[in-house]
Amino acid sequence: MPIALFKFPNDLLREVLNLCDPFELYKLSKCSKKCSQKATMLRDTKMWKIGYYGGNDMTICADGSNYHFKKTQKPRDYFKTERALRFGRYNDYMYIEFPKGGSFELFVYLLETFGIRTVKSMEALFGKLHNVSKVAKLLMDRKMEIEEFRINKIDNVQDAVNIMPMLSQMNITQFFECSIKFPPDFQFEFVNYPSQISISKSFWLNINQLSNCTCTRVHLQQSMLTNKELNVLLHEWKNASALPNLRVLEIESNNIDNQSPILDMIPPIINANNPRVSIFNKFYDTMIDGVQVKKNDGTEGWMRVDLGYRPALKLFIVDPADTVVEEIPEDDDDDW
Amino acid sequence: MSSTEQGTSSAAPAEPTTAPESAAAPEVPESFYYVHGKDKVVHKVSAGALQHSALIHGMISNLGYTEEQAKANPFPFENIDGDILQMVVDWCNQHKGKPTPPEDTNLPKQKEKLFDLVLAVNYLEIKELLTYCCKQVAMMVKGKSPEEIREIWMIPTDAEDEAAEKEAKKRAGKEAAGETAAAAGDAK
Numbered sequence: 001m002p003i004a005l006f007k008f009p010n011d012l013l014r015e016v017l018n019l020c021d022p023f024e025l026y027k028l029s030k031c032s033k034k035c036s037q038k039a040t041m042l043r044d045t046k047m048w049k050i051g052y053y054g055g056n057d058m059t060i061c062a063d064g065s066n067y068h069f070k071k072t073q074k075p076r077d078y079f080k081t082e083r084a085l086r087f088g089r090y091n092d093y094m095y096i097e098f099p100k101g102g103s104f105e106l107f108v109y110l111l112e113t114f115g116i117r118t119v120k121s122m123e124a125l126f127g128k129l130h131n132v133s134k135v136a137k138l139l140m141d142r143k144m145e146i147e148e149f150r151i152n153k154i155d156n157v158q159d160a161v162n163i164m165p166m167l168s169q170m171n172i173t174q175f176f177e178c179s180i181k182f183p184p185d186f187q188f189e190f191v192n193y194p195s196q197i198s199i200s201k202s203f204w205l206n207i208n209q210l211s212n213c214t215c216t217r218v219h220l221q222q223s224m225l226t227n228k229e230l231n232v233l234l235h236e237w238k239n240a241s242a243l244p245n246l247r248v249l250e251i252e253s254n255n256i257d258n259q260s261p262i263l264d265m266i267p268p269i270i271n272a273n274n275p276r277v278s279i280f281n282k283f284y285d286t287m288i289d290g291v292q293v294k295k296n297d298g299t300e301g302w303m304r305v306d307l308g309y310r311p312a313l314k315l316f317i318v319d320p321a322d323t324v325v326e327e328i329p330e331d332d333d334d335d336w
Numbered sequence: 337m338s339s340t341e342q343g344t345s346s347a348a349p350a351e352p353t354t355a356p357e358s359a360a361a362p363e364v365p366e367s368f369y370y371v372h373g374k375d376k377v378v379h380k381v382s383a384g385a386l387q388h389s390a391l392i393h394g395m396i397s398n399l400g401y402t403e404e405q406a407k408a409n410p411f412p413f414e415n416i417d418g419d420i421l422q423m424v425v426d427w428c429n430q431h432k433g434k435p436t437p438p439e440d441t442n443l444p445k446q447k448e449k450l451f452d453l454v455l456a457v458n459y460l461e462i463k464e465l466l467t468y469c470c471k472q473v474a475m476m477v478k479g480k481s482p483e484e485i486r487e488i489w490m491i492p493t494d495a496e497d498e499a500a501e502k503e504a505k506k507r508a509g510k511e512a513a514g515e516t517a518a519a520a521g522d523a524k
Contacts, residue, residue, distance in 0.1 A: 001448040003473060005489040012458050015466065019474035030482035031491045079481050 006035055010042060017043040022060040022067040022114065023081060023094045029113045040115045049120035049147070052107055054131040056098065060110065061120045066091045069106065071098045104134050123150040129159040133166065140169045148175040149194075157182065164188045195245075207233055211242040217283060218246070223253040227260040227267070230313060234263050234303075238295050248285055249315040256311035262303075263293055269305040275327040277302070282322035287314055367403055369396060370410035371425070375418030378410050385428040390461035416456045420449060424456055427465055 005016060017039050020028070025043065029036035051059035056071035072078065072095035081094045099105040110116065119139060124132040139146060149172045154160045160180045167176070168191040176193075179200040186204050193214045199205060202220040207229040210218070225233075230251070236242030243249070258267050271277065271289045279287045279302045290302035293315070300318040302325070305311075318325060367383045371392070386392045392411060401409070413421060454469045477485045485491065492500065 001450070002488055002490045003451045003476065005473065006491060007451075008454065009458070012454060012466075012470070015470040016473045019471055020477075024474075024477055024485075027477075027480070027482045027485055028491075031486040031489075031493075032497060033494050034497045035491050081479065 006038065013038075014042040014044075021065075021092075022048070022062050023079075023092070025114065026069070026094070026096070026110075027079060029109075036113060040113060045114045046117065048114055048116050049118045050107070050110060050114075050116050051121040052103075052119065052132070052135055053121075053123045053125045054103065054129065054135075055125060056103060058103065058106060058110060059120070060114065060116075068093045069110070070095050071103075072096065103131050104138075107135055108138065117144060119144060119146040121148040121150070122146055123148075123152065124160075124163075125153055129154055129156075129163060133163050136163070136166050136170055139171075140166065143171065146170055146172045148172075148177075150175075150177040152177065152179045154180055161186060168192075211236055213243055214245050215243075216245050217248040218243075219248075219250045221252045223251050224255055225251055225253045226255040227257060227262050230256070231260070231262045234293075234315070238263070238293075240295065240297060246315070247281070247317050247319065248283060250312065252310050252312040254311060256305065256307065256313060258307060262305060262313065265291065265305075267305040267311070268307045269303060271304075274330065278326055278328055279316050279318070280324045280326075281316060281319075285316060287316050288328070290314070290316070367406075369401070369406045371413060371421065372410045373413050373416040373418040373421035377418045377422075379421065379425045381425055381428060382432060385425070385432040388428045388431060388462045388464065389424075390463070392460065413456075413460070415459065417452055420452045420456045423449065423453060424460060424462065424465070428462070431464070 005013065008016070017025070020039075020043065025036075025039055025045075028039055045062070047062075049061040051061065051066075053059075058069045060067045060069070066089075068091055070093050072080075074095075075097070077095045078097055079094060081092060083090055083092050085091075096106075099109065122132060122135065149167070149170065151160055151163065157180060161182060165188075167188075172192075172194045174194050175196045175198070177198045181201045182188075182204060184203075188204060189209055190213070195215060196217040196219075197213075197215050198217075198219040200221040202222055203224045205220060205223065207225060210225075211233055233242055237246065256262075256267060260266070262269065269291050271291050276289055279290060287302055287304055290304040293301045293303050295301065301315055302318065303313070303315045305313045316323070368380050369383060369386055369392070370378050370380055371386075372378045383396065386396065395411060399405075416424075450469065450473060454466070454473065457466045457469055476488050480488065486493070
């Protein structure tokens with residue numbers, strides 16, 4: 001039996017619309033522009049976020065669930081939904097016909113239909129960098145927040161080189177990940193840092209950039225940083241003139257060796273004395289047998305530098321609210 | 337606990353009949369109030385059941401009626417159809433003094449009445465029942481196609497919206513022209 005929903009008073013209509021998920025609101029948008037606009041105005045979608053991966057799958061993160069809009073070319077499957085376990089949690093899928101402009105046009109449609117203000121995650125997957133840079137330009141124009149941006153698995157490195165300057169204008173707030181092997185002459189400087197960066201081929205990130213880094217977590221692999229540079233950087237950190245927000249620093253560099261000190265200690269820097277100590281923080285990072293270091297203001301940190309096949313420096317800064325520092329009982333040796 | 341009687345007016349309600357309580361008898365005598373809808377049928381409802389309605393609860397608190405006064409002055413809800421009010425009263429009685437379950441199996445089943453029921457429940461400010469009703473309205477379109485949603489929720493097409501807008505503009509234009517002509521006539 002039909003019910004004239006849009007004749008309800010607005011407060012009542014809002015109650016009903018708040019029970020509708022992104023799939024239903026999307027279908028509603030296909031019924032009527034006017035009703036869709038009203039629904040967007042009334043429905044509490046301000047906290048909804050969108051995920052874009054350049055391909056034929058777009059995600060709306062709403063009310064703790066992920067709703068995937070997937071492309072299908074079979075009309076009989078339009079608006080078909082299913083639920084599947086993915087990465088340990090249930091995800092909902094709906095098959096739709098993509099607009100003629102492809103994923104970019106769908107992205108714009110979803111932004112406007114749901115009044116979305118934040119991009120949860122953006123990633124260039126499977127060589128779809130063209131679409132990603134188009135979306136990135138749009139987000140820059142609209143000054144929208146991008147919480148996480150990943151650039152991995154690119155077919156053509158030059159595409160990645162071309163997109164990097166856009167990062168300076170993108171408002172990436174939480175996480176940046178890059179696993180591209182850029183050409184040796186590649187240069188890039190961050191204007192603003194998100195909370196975390198993870199760069200797996202990070203030869204291009206030099207000590208001056210790192211010194212100005214405002215991240216809480218820094219994870220670099222294949223870095224070129226030397227003992228001397230790290231020593232300077234950590235002395236600056238000690239006197240609070242570098243890495244002001246740092247909680248975790250992890251750097252793998254083949255240039256770390258036992259030829260010069262880092263914070264007055266020659267690597268390897270490992271606590272070989274009892275009691276042994278483990279440090280565990282809210283980021284699920286663990287360090288064992290680290291050496292205690294202190295900033296001039298008294299802030300406590302723990303550092304460990306390993307040599308060998310993959311020389312690496314690890315520094316954790318302790319926040320008593322979320323870091324557990326505990327002694328390892330002597331008879332637990334074998335467990336570690 | 338509800339009782340009904342046909343044809344009584346709000347000014348002089350006849351003695352309503354009383355059906356047996358489903359819940360255990362309370363230790364202290366319970367007070368009752370009276371409500372009627374558009375059809376003037378008076379329903380006798382316990383104060384406990386009426387607590388679900390923030391509107392009626394507020395009225396009772398403000399008026400401070402004795403049982404006799406309440407009987408003589410049923411709360412009139414002229415904007416609510418009698419059968420809808422009956423559903424609401426039944427629901428309030430079924431849920432008197434009980435925590436409302438997450439999935440309510442006592443919801444009125446007649447979907448054709450849902451629109452009026454939602455409006456009534458919203459007016460009477462019965463939060464839990466409103467939540468259930470809204471959920472039922474939302475559930476009506478689960479898994480449906482846009483075309484089915486349009487039918488279920490009676491959504492006009494864009495073309496129909498445009499035509500209605502044009503018509504409204506035309507009407508407004510005519511009315512404005514009529515008013516101008518009348519004003520000019522008055523001036524003469």
